[in-house]
Amino acid sequence: MADKRDYYDVLGLERNASADDIKKAYRKLARQYHPDVNKASDAESKFKEVKEAYDILSDDQQRARYDQFGHQDPSAGFGGGGADFGGGFGDIFDMFFGGGGGRRDPNAPQRGNDLQYTMTIDFKEAVFGKETDITIPRTETCDNCHGSGAKPGTKPETCSVCRGSGQQEVAQNTPFGRIVNRRACSACGGRGTIIRERCGTCAGNGQVKRQRKIHVKIPAGVDEGSQLRISGEGEGGVRGGPPGDLYIVLRVKSHEFFERDGDDIYCEVPLTFSQAALGDEIEIPTLTEKVKLKIPPGTQTGTYFRLKGKGVPRLRGYGQGDQQVKVTIITPTQLSDEQKELLRDFAAKSGQSTHEQQHTIFERMKRAILGD
CATH class of the missing domain: 2.60.260.20 (Urease metallochaperone UreE, N-terminal domain)
Structure with missing residues (x-):
């Protein structure tokens, strides 16, 4: 174990670091070295090193033994540290990057996706508003099975392999300790349930593709790039989840005069x-x-x-x-001889010839430039 770094050094901490200090250091380094974020060749090994240090120092009993014996803890298992990397990269990535800190329930209701539709309208329609109907393709909850994917009269069964978790755990011993990787259950594909008899309408998907006509009210005063949100008109939710929203982006045609x-x-x-x-x-x-x-x-x-x-x-x-x-x-570009003569007469009677007017303008420009 002579080549194994001190756990406190791995996390960049003093030996009197508090539990909160340990947690903050781990979060920072896990973000930095997570293989899904850091593509360096040594990122994975550094991430494992950081995770092992955190697993030991975040547990009061294991930290006390480590402080006393170091890496030579006589009670440790294979690899000296006895660290269990339960959760694997996927769960830790979820915890730091939006997964909510825990394992996701594959059977939980899921909100439908939002949709975007671009609509082109005339200049005056943008000014005064209009009402119209549009037709959009979208995924909707199956009316036959109500989103379960199972034939009416039956229901999905909890997967016996993963017991509804949607994940399988595979453990292996490595020089870094015992690693437990979690992956999608091969029996249910990560859904946590198995459908014995599939719905004939959606083929077990719980959703179907449809063309849906939607009435749209465009308010007066919208402009190029304005966005309208129509709540609940996006794609259907999964497993009873709410539908997404529809966003309409407006493009306005130019006008020949305005x-x-x-x-x-x-x-x-x-x-x-x-x-x-x-x-x-x-x-x-x-x-x-x-x-x-x-x-x-x-x-x-x-x-x-x-x-x-x-x-x-x-x-x-x-x-x-x-x-x-x-x-x-x-x-005017086409003047008769009479019109030209009238203009010359006008210029003369106004006190200056056209030549004098040009000269005066030139002198003003000269004074402005030279400051004279």
Whole structure:
């Protein structure tokens, strides 16, 4: 036993460590070296070493003997330590990574899986909501056997090999001590029960695949990526467990005129030069109707006008967003000689020629850049 490391050194503890210190050290190292997590070549041997140290030091009587005799304990069995690795890697992994610290009951009710369905809707359907039906494939509890898998009038029997535990234990002696590995029972496949007469509808599975029509209510104000949860419309539970949920992920088509940003709607409206210069009253389409918008004289391109309350209904709250209207002045591209002359005359009468206007703009840019 000269090559065997001290158990306290294995766990990185002082000899006066408390039971809580031992447990914390073991949990940390077991997570680090568990073969299902650590793929290093020596991870398994280190995990076994840590487990052996913990089994001895966590037991008051075995720890007292170890403190007195070390690895030469005359009362120990094969391998000196007499450690029993009951549970194997699978049970310990469950204990640390979500198994609840104990052996799972293979006959316990199990919740059904959640399902996800992607639905594409129109822009206005997202704004105002809609009701529709969808059809999804899902696993449901068999109506004939009510999920037992057994022929009606019969019931599953407890497995005589594993006595309902769903696991078999195989023990072997190794240089690290006596190891007890647990694996799925070969007789019942880990279910803990055996079905002598199978249900003719589900062939003993307790579940069947069906196409199910579901009514969906999409609330007003949803947006791209919104997710709806419909409780209990996922896959059926196992052994009487509750069904899972259905999650509907929404994809929203774009609109040819409107764009959306949160609860606000944006659109762009063209104006002629004369409308922008002289002012006008124009008709603007909204999500529900057409409204009048007054354009003041001298409006510049890129100006935004707000139509209050003409946006999207707020999904979680009261009221609606706004509609933002951006005006863009359209420059005419095909002018007659008469129109060109009128524009030149306008420029002249306004006090500056087009050349002078360009020069003035250039000078402003120069001053901004050079700081003059």
